[in-house]
Amino acid sequence: MSSPNESGRQAIRRDNRRMVGKLLVVTVAMFGFGYALVPMYQAICDALGINVLSLSERLVPGNASHRATAVNTQVDTSRTITVEFDANARGPWDFKPAMRSITVHPGEMATVMYEFRNVQNRTMAAQAIPSYAPKQATAHFNKLECFCFNEYMLQPGESKEWPVVFVIDPKLPRDVTTITLSYTFFEVGGRVPAAPAGFQSAAPVQEPRS
Numbered sequence: 001m002s003s004p005n006e007s008g009r010q011a012i013r014r015d016n017r018r019m020v021g022k023l024l025v026v027t028v029a030m031f032g033f034g035y036a037l038v039p040m041y042q043a044i045c046d047a048l049g050i051n052v053l054s055l056s057e058r059l060v061p062g063n064a065s066h067r068a069t070a071v072n073t074q075v076d077t078s079r080t081i082t083v084e085f086d087a088n089a090r091g092p093w094d095f096k097p098a099m100r101s102i103t104v105h106p107g108e109m110a111t112v113m114y115e116f117r118n119v120q121n122r123t124m125a126a127q128a129i130p131s132y133a134p135k136q137a138t139a140h141f142n143k144l145e146c147f148c149f150n151e152y153m154l155q156p157g158e159s160k161e162w163p164v165v166f167v168i169d170p171k172l173p174r175d176v177t178t179i180t181l182s183y184t185f186f187e188v189g190g191r192v193p194a195a196p197a198g199f200q201s202a203a204p205v206q207e208p209r210s
Contacts, residue, residue, distance in 0.1 A: 074107040074170055075105050075106070075107040075108045075170075076105055076106040076107050076170045077105050079105065079106060079174065079177075080103050080104065080105055080177075081103070081104055081105070081106060081168055081172070081176070081177060081178070081179060082101055082102075082103050082177065082178045082179070083101060083102050083103075083104060083110070083112075083166075083168070083178075083179050083180075083181060084100065084101045084178065084179070084180040084181070085097035085099065085100060085101065085102075085112055085114075085180075085181055085182075086180055086181070086182035086183070087114065087182070087183050087185070088182065088183065088184040088185070089185060091126075091185070091186065091187050092119055092120050093116065093117060093118050093119055093120065093124075093126075093185070094115070094116065094117040094119060095114070095115070095116050095117075095183075095185045096114070096115055097112060097113070097114050097115075098112065098113040098114065098115060098161075099112060099113075104168060106168045106169065106170040106172055107167065107168070107169075107170045108167065108168075109144070109165065109166070109167050110165070110166060110167070111163050111164065111165045111166075112163070112164050112166075113161055113162065113163055113164075114147065114161070114162050114163075114164060114183065115159070115160070115161050116154070116159065116160045116161075116162070116185065117157075117158070117159040117160075118154040118155065118156060118157060118158050118159075119157070120156060121156045121157075122156055123153065123154065123155050123156060124153075124154055124187050125151060125152070125153050125154075125187065125188040125189060126151070126152055126154060126185055126186065126187050126188060127148070127150070127151040127152065127185075127186065127188055128147060128148040128183045128184065128185045128186075129148065129183065129184045129186070130143075130146070130148050130181060130182070130183055131181075131182045131183075131184070132179060132180065132181060132182070133179070133180040133182070134176060134179075136173060136176065137168075137172060137176055137179045139169075140168055140169035140171060140172040141166060141168060141169075141179060141181065142166060142167045142168070142169060143164060143165070143166045144165040144166060144167065145163055145164065145165040146162075146164050146165070146166075147160075147162035147163075147164070148183065151188055164181070166181075
């Protein structure tokens with residue numbers, strides 16, 4: 001005949017075994033639920049027509065050869081704007097856009113690359129001034145990224161490739177169907193050239209440094 005203390009210890013062991021068993025069942029259930037979430041999530045996305053992976057790829061810069069399209073409900077697909085790109089090299093260097101024109105919808109984000117090469121045998125500091133035609137397009141041409149925001153130091157023979165990321169405001173007058181974006185690249189410290197005829201500068205012209 002077991003003592004009261006022994007009976008109590010046996011009861012505690014039974015309770016512990018039952019608790020361990022319950023915990024094991026909960027652990028296995030949670031593990032299985034985690035695996036089940038993946039097909040459940042995929043089924044929900046398919047039912048709602050959502051493709052998260054495809055959406056993420058569209059938002060990664062560089063996926064398109066020359067255009068990065070962001071999810072933007074303000075894109076006006078009823079009209080297109082031809083954007084022409086121009087480059088004015090006011091000095092002994094090579095400066096040109098990677099493409100001459102692109103067609104975009106107002107509200108659509110787009111990217112174009114500009115190429116620059118210092119062909120001199122000396123280091124130079126340079127900066128670009130943007131201009132627009134027609135001039136009423138200036139207020140509606142929004143640059144999100146542009147090499148014209150900064151001054152650059154280029155070594156002899158050094159080449160650079162810079163992006164211009166822009167969005168044309170859907171409020172652009174409907175009679176404007178073509179915009180020319182022109183850059184004049186000048187050496188800082190030298191004589192700043194005037195903007196091409198018919199263009200309006202979007203940045204204040206810097207005074208030459210002494």
